[in-house]
Amino acid sequence: MRSSGVSRRPFHSSETSYGPSRSASRRGTGPELRPDLRLTTRLRGLRACLPLDAKRKPSRQSGFESWYPYYAGFTEEFARGVLVELGGGRSLTVLDPWNGSGTTTRIAYEMGHRAIGLDLNPVANLVATAKLVHPEDALHVPGFTRRLASAKPVGVRPSDPLLLWMAPSVAEQYRAMEAAILNELGTTSSGAVADLRTESIPPLAAFMLLALVRAAREAASLRDVTNPTWTMPGEGRRKAIRTLGTRWQAHVARMAEELAARRTVLSRSAWLGQIRTADARALPIRAEQVDVVLTSPPYCTRIDYVVSSSFELAALGIGSNSAEFERLRLATMGTPLARRGEPPEIPRAWPADIRSLLASIRAHPSKASRSYYYKTFWQYFADARAALAELNRVLRVGGLAVFVLQTSFYKEICVDLPALYVGLARSLGFNGVVVGAARVQRALAQIHPHSVHHRRESLYREAVVALEKAA
Numbered sequence: 001m002r003s004s005g006v007s008r009r010p011f012h013s014s015e016t017s018y019g020p021s022r023s024a025s026r027r028g029t030g031p032e033l034r035p036d037l038r039l040t041t042r043l044r045g046l047r048a049c050l051p052l053d054a055k056r057k058p059s060r061q062s063g064f065e066s067w068y069p070y071y072a073g074f075t076e077e078f079a080r081g082v083l084v085e086l087g088g089g090r091s092l093t094v095l096d097p098w099n100g101s102g103t104t105t106r107i108a109y110e111m112g113h114r115a116i117g118l119d120l121n122p123v124a125n126l127v128a129t130a131k132l133v134h135p136e137d138a139l140h141v142p143g144f145t146r147r148l149a150s151a152k153p154v155g156v157r158p159s160d161p162l163l164l165w166m167a168p169s170v171a172e173q174y175r176a177m178e179a180a181i182l183n184e185l186g187t188t189s190s191g192a193v194a195d196l197r198t199e200s201i202p203p204l205a206a207f208m209l210l211a212l213v214r215a216a217r218e219a220a221s222l223r224d225v226t227n228p229t230w231t232m233p234g235e236g237r238r239k240a241i242r243t244l245g246t247r248w249q250a251h252v253a254r255m256a257e258e259l260a261a262r263r264t265v266l267s268r269s270a271w272l273g274q275i276r277t278a279d280a281r282a283l284p285i286r287a288e289q290v291d292v293v294l295t296s297p298p299y300c301t302r303i304d305y306v307v308s309s310s311f312e313l314a315a316l317g318i319g320s321n322s323a324e325f326e327r328l329r330l331a332t333m334g335t336p337l338a339r340r341g342e343p344p345e346i347p348r349a350w351p352a353d354i355r356s357l358l359a360s361i362r363a364h365p366s367k368a369s370r371s372y373y374y375k376t377f378w379q380y381f382a383d384a385r386a387a388l389a390e391l392n393r394v395l396r397v398g399g400l401a402v403f404v405l406q407t408s409f410y411k412e413i414c415v416d417l418p419a420l421y422v423g424l425a426r427s428l429g430f431n432g433v434v435v436g437a438a439r440v441q442r443a444l445a446q447i448h449p450h451s452v453h454h455r456r457e458s459l460y461r462e463a464v465v466a467l468e469k470a471a
């Protein structure tokens with residue numbers, strides 16, 4: 001295995017933690033790793049929250065947790081365990097800046113905490129908001145849904161992104177029902193209808209809309225591709241079906257039952273948190289407002305979250321040939337797209353292990369390593385650094401960020417993301433520790449069918465990293 005300076009020891013001992021580096025520490029602690037027993041002691045209970053990947057077992061790929069086929073970073077049990085451990089009976093402000101399908105926001109709300117879930121992708125925000133609906137409300141909307149489903153089809157613009165995926169008559173039914181939902185449940189007091197590309201809607205509206213999107217996906221034509229993270233329109237989009245409304249009602253009923261079947265229920269307390277479209281690199285939150293960050297950032301595996309949600313984005317009005325789609329793809333952390341400009345130099349301010357990894361990738365003899373791959377990895381760490389700096393700003397002193405991260409590979413080079421995040425966070429003024437690690441049953445990198453490493457199961461590890469905002 002090639003050494004990147006970080007690959008020889010894929011995991012730091014879970015008993016070791018590190019204080020901020022010289023540049024960040026007020027006390028001027030040296031750059032050497034400083035065991036921080038206080039932090040390790042504080043986090044002892046977190047290890048009991050492992051394992052993380054139970055959600056990817058087949059039994060978890062149905063019901064409530066499968067409302068959107070997202071590769072979630074951690075289980076609900078893990079999120080609950082972490083918040084019990086860190087909350088100690090207090091009410092917390094909990095943030096997930098890469099909220100995805102909303103495991104953190106759902107569990108934090110369930111437990112009575114104030115939750116903030118942010119994601120660049122409006123599809124993720126729709127799913128996360130839908131998960132906040134109260135089962136009593138969801139179970140009692142069939143009559144309402146039937147009425148909305150009878151909305152008269154409306155004409156669609158020739159530029160409507162749904163037309164790439166379905167016959168015009170189906171898109172017309174879809175837009176009529178979508179307008180009915182938004183008119184009834186998604187307008188503000190001034191009568192303005194929410195713009196789904198950027199604005200939030202209430203949980204019941206999100207629940208009904210997600211059911212409609214799922215029904216429409218069934219009625220759409222999607223190409224069969226070997227890579228499950230790549231979604232493209234198929235050839236059968238002229239097929240006209242008249243029953244989108246009936247399918248929608250069936251989805252609403254099934255999803256309501258799945259919600260009601262959950263062992264943990266939401267209280268009737270008002271949803272005081274927020275789920276919104278935002279960039280983790282520029283958080284719309286004032287300084288020192290957050291107690292706990294619980295999240296799973298995109299990994300270094302070139303998964304294109306935007307392309308994988310192409311159909312759902314089209315439903316929300318963002319077509320795959322639009323400038324907005326391209327903007328989203330470019331802005332997403334871990335994007336496989338190289339942003340404009342020359343491959344940049346490695347900043348001296350970045351930690352040695354990241355600099356050494358990037359240098360190894362740049363020097364790798366394989367095709368495009370020096371140009372494309374080096375640049376995408378460079379972008380990844382630039383984004384991770386910007387986001388960590390933002391988390392440091394919004395956390396209260398002593399507040400904790402808990403990250404779930406996976407190792408991956410570039411060719412034979414191990415990218416030990418958990419250790420790299422600890423080093424990066426430390427350079428920005430956090431104390432950091434790898435709390436525990438586990439072997440991954442199905443790593444995100446292995447989802448790529450052409451991954452040369454997909455048989456190297458034993459080498460994939462998933463770890464919990466905890467970062468504390470230092471005083």
Ligand SMILES: C[S@@+](CC[C@H](N)C(=O)[O-])C[C@H]1O[C@@H](n2cnc3c(N)ncnc32)[C@H](O)[C@@H]1O
Pocket residue numbers: 070071072073074097098099100101102103104118119120121124278279280281295296297298299305331332333334
């Ligand atoms: C690994 S997923 C999170 C999974 C989540 N923990 C769950 O339970 O579903 C990463 C998420 O980060 C989002 N994302 C990527 N870049 C982002 C950015 N710059 N700002 C905010 N969200 C971003 C992606 O859209 C994706 O939903």
